[in-house]
Amino acid sequence: MTLSSPTRRAALGLAGAAAVLLAGCAVTALPGQTLSIPADGKFAVLPLANATDTPLVERRAQAITVSLLQQKGLSDVVVYPQKANDNPLDAEPAASSAQALAWARQQGARYALSGTVTEWRYKTGVDSEPAVGVTLQVTDVTTGQVVWSASGGRSGWGYQALAAVGQSQIEALLRGIRVTAATTKSAAKP
Secondary structure, X not given: OOOOHHHHHHHHHHHHHHHHHHHOOOEOOOOOOOEEEEOOOEEEEEEEEEOOOOOOHXXXXXXXXXXXXXXXXXXXXXXXXXXOOOOHHHOOOOOOHHHHHHHHHHOOOOEXXXXXXXXEEEOOOOOOOEXXXXXXXXXXXXXXXXXXXXXXXXXXXXXXXXXXXXXXHHHHHHOOEEEEOOOOOOOOOO
């Protein structure tokens, strides 16, 4: 069956409109793997790196990540201590990944989450849509091996808050971490 020219144009117009609507709230590279963690396992959140031009955005993303991990049911989340400072020109030097993993080991954490904020801004233009890009990875503290990673980007509509789009993106990435029932610790034998 051959479509007439006006029908074909209408079909192409509908397909184009659908593509524009879907692109307005694009999400890419959701986690393809899962990691199961017991609810009572100690989980360390290390400093995130900031690969953007926006000062202190890594701390915003880290705070969102910690909250979402606790909402997933992790009861013992420890956060790498950082000096509170609102002046980006007076920032402390970033801890190396080896230092941060050593700190997580000292805390008795089994897993440590780190990552990079690659985009966190409002796009320039008429609508000024929020755009966020984040990579996350979980390292087994005992072996130093990366056991889970996810990366993705999301843009929202002009009326959406940047933090809301960031939270949605981080939440989508963290779907790859499954919190299981707490482990029962065996009673000490006399």
